[in-house]
Each structure stands twice: as structure tokens, then as C-alpha cells.
Amino acid sequence: MSGSETEKEAHTTATEEAKPEVAINMIPVFVMGKRYDVPEGLTIMKAMEYAGYKFIRGAGCRGGVCGACATVYRKAGDYKIYAGLACQTVIEPNMYLTQIPFYPANRAEYRFEELKPEPEEIFKLYPEVFRCLACNACTKVCPMDVEVMDAIAAIKKGDIAKAAELTFSCIQCGLCASRCLGELPQYHIFQLARRIYGAKIAPQAEHLKQAAQAVEEGKYEKVLQELMGMGIEDLKILYQEREIEPEMAGEDWEPADKRHL
């Protein structure tokens, strides 16, 4: 073997040592009934994309907070229908997958400013709240562990504050409505309850009141006009160089640049 061949071999060996090959284990899943072999460890969303499906709807944040990717699936040898978020649920061998891009559920129309902070407003807009059979299927299916049935019970009792508190983590995926025997659109009802509570029942935070007043009085008008007059590249630089509040900032944290406070 020549010197250069030895060097080449040594180089190849070093490179191989530096980058050990990772064996990818492929597992079978069934997307809408058709088998695909996909890498183990993917989420349902990534597995479907690996199989060639493209999410135009039914995907948003990919981080488990927007509720766009509600899905149902079955596991091999199990009669049960499971539900979850496609962006968070990790696949298992022989899962049967599909995707629910949208679940039709009644959504009341209202002029929010005309609503009174009273439970009767919710009853009028969503009379089906009294069709709840207390079966608890909604709670079992919720990927955010919201006590859905208890929150509906709170609304029936007229306790809007409790319903708002219980459903704070609701991400509006709609899975509760998909399993409801009484055909309630729980997630829309909760959204209305939270709106009424936040805007008309909960005491207004003083600092928020002051901030809203400052906006109304045009305090930020000048800086907004400046931003709107900037080119895209300058805006990018401004964004990249912005001061970010530290993760562990205390209540009294303030930015170094206080010109716009």
C-alpha cells in the first residue's frame, strides 16, 4: 500500500470514527389504510410527512399549543380509538393513522360588547350545554388534560369564573366535541366563558389599564410610523438585535433602552 493510500485509509477511518453511522429503525404504520415504513420515534405528523403527505391545513405551531392538529388513531390489536395531537404523539408500530383537518361544531355568533357578564348569555347562545349527559368522554379525550365535563357542569351552575379557570389550558382542538354524545361544542362554549370572564368579570389589572390608555392616547404612534417607514432589511436587523427579556427575569425587569416605556 502506498503512502498516500495509507493516509487516505487513515483519513477515512478518522472520518468514520468521527461520524458513527446511526442505524435507523423503520417501523410500519398505516396512513388511511395504506402501509408505510417510517423511522421510529417520529411524531404522527412527521411520520405522515415522511410517508409523503403534506399538511396544508391541520398543522400550525408544531409545538402542542395551537390545537390545529387534532387526530385520531388506533393501535395494533386494540379496538379503542385514541385521540391526541399529531405534532406531539409519537408513533408506535402498526398504528392506524389519519388526520382531522377540521371538526364541524356549532359556533354561536354574537356581538361581544352587547353581552352581559351573566351565565344566561351563554345559555341563550349555547342551549345545548344542557344536553350534557355527564359521560365524561370529553375529559378522557382531551390532550391537554382539561377537566372538560367539570367545566361544563360549572357553566350549567352559572359559575363562569370556575369554567374559565378550569379551561385555561384549552387549545381549541375540538376533540371534546368530536366524542360528545350530547353534541356540545365544548371548546367554543369555553372560549366564550373565558372571554366574558376576562373582559367583564375579572378585576382589571392596573398596569394593563395604563398600557391600554397609553395606546389610545397615541403614545406609540411616532415609533410605529418610524417602523412602518423602514425597509425590510433594516427591520430584520432591528429584530435580530432586539433586547430580549431573560427567561428568569424578575417582576422588576426593565430593558436597557427605556425610550418607549
Ligand code: FES
Ligand atoms: S400543530 Fe399546533 S398543536 Fe399541533
